[in-house]
Amino acid sequence: MQHMRTQSMTWTKAFSIISLCMVFTTGCRGYAFTETPITDGFHAKLPAPYTRAVVWGGRPDTVQSVSTWLLKRGVLVVDQTKVLQAAADQKVSLSGYQYIETDVLRMAKSVGARLVVFTNADVGSWEAVNWSSGLPHGQRVYSATIALRAVDVNTGEIEWSGKAQSTERFGNLEEGIGLLACHALATSWGLRNPGSVAPESVCPPGSGVMVVQGGATKSQSPATGQANPNATHPTNY
Numbered sequence: 436m437q438h439m440r441t442q443s444m445t446w447t448k449a450f451s452i453i454s455l456c457m458v459f460t461t462g463c464r465g466y467a468f469t470e471t472p473i474t475d476g477f478h479a480k481l482p483a484p485y486t487r488a489v490v491w492g493g494r495p496d497t498v499q500s501v502s503t504w505l506l507k508r509g510v511l512v513v514d515q516t517k518v519l520q521a522a523a524d525q526k527v528s529l530s531g532y533q534y535i536e537t538d539v540l541r542m543a544k545s546v547g548a549r550l551v552v553f554t555n556a557d558v559g560s561w562e563a564v565n566w567s568s569g570l571p572h573g574q575r576v577y578s579a580t581i582a583l584r585a586v587d588v589n590t591g592e593i594e595w596s597g598k599a600q601s602t603e604r605f606g607n608l609e610e611g612i613g614l615l616a617c618h619a620l621a622t623s624w625g626l627r628n629p630g631s632v633a634p635e636s637v638c639p640p641g642s643g644v645m646v647v648q649g650g651a652t653k654s655q656s657p658a659t660g661q662a663n664p665n666a667t668h669p670t671n672y
Contacts, residue, residue, distance in 0.1 A: 472615055475629045476597030476622035482550060484509040488585070489518050489543040492554030496609055497581060500616035501554050508624075513546050521546050536586075544588040555582045556612065561604065576604040581615040583623065597623030602631065614638060 482488070488510050492498045495515075502512045522528075525545070527538045536553070543551045556579055563574045580600040584593050597619035605611040617638035618627070627633040 470601075470603045471631055471633050472599040472601050472618050473631045474597065474599045474618050474622040474627070474633075476595070476619065476624075478595035478623055478625060479592075480594040481624060482510055482585075482594070485511055486550060487511045487513065487548045488550040488552055489513050489539075489546065489548040490515070490552045490554060491518070491539055491543075492556070494554070494556045494558075494612070496612045497554045497556045497616060500613040501552060501583065501620065503613075504617055504620050505552070510550075513543075513548055517546060518543075537591075540586065540588045540591065549588055550594065551586050551588060553584045553586065554616075556580070556615075557582075558608075558612075563604075574606060576606050577601075577608050577611060578604050579611060579615055581612070581619050583616075583619050585623075595623040597621075 488505060490498050490502045490505070490512055492501075498515060502515070506512050521542050522539075525538070525542050527535075527542050539553075540551055558577060558579045560575055560577050563576045578601045580598065582596075582598045584596045586593055599615040599619035599622070601611065601615060618633065621627045621633070621637045622629055627637045
């Protein structure tokens with residue numbers, strides 16, 4: 436009798452968990468970032484091989500992903516340490532949006548760059564419940580929008596611009612930022628059309644991160660769960 440009562444309680448708990456998952460609109464789904472982001476972009480002029488560029492932005496992961504993509508396509512990206520040192524010497528602030536664009540262009544020109552690629556990432560984060568182990572535990576998930584502009588240091592003209600917005604929340608921030616940066620750049624360079632459809636070959640696994648392993652997997656997280664309605668506000672960088 437005791438065994439039957441315990442078994443009944445176990446099934447009751449399991450049913451309760453399933454019911455809770457069904458109550459929420461997002462359900463107990465995963466947060467694997469496999470959806471193609473929505474993009475927009477254009478280019479008036481693309482950089483010639485060995486063009487020297489500075490990548491500027493407040494998020495190191497975004498700057499790193501954009502720098503990697505450009506380096507793989509023959510753009511000479513000024514080392515970030517040198518960029519930050521030149522910015523400090525010329526008292527150019529790097530705090531969110533708190534900088535004067537003309538000051539950044541002047542600083543980039545002083546280190547021999549012809550282009551400045553301005554990067555901006557708007558990242559939102561939420562607490563989710565992860566059920567991957569069979570028991571609930573906390574999981575941080577994200578959504579993001581990345582916007583990029585390449586500006587000529589001499590004329591101030593925008594040569595190309597791109598934007599990518601995630602359509603699903605994702606659990607691995609570094610890989611998510613890398614994927615979004617890749618799609619924003621690919622759209623601005625005309626390697627894929629704007630919108631939510633793109634060939635799989637445009638941004639293959641590992642293309643948006645600094646270190647690419649031979650057996651890299653898709654930019655995704657195995658986390659599953661239900662988003663917390665008490666989400667933190669998105670932050671701009």
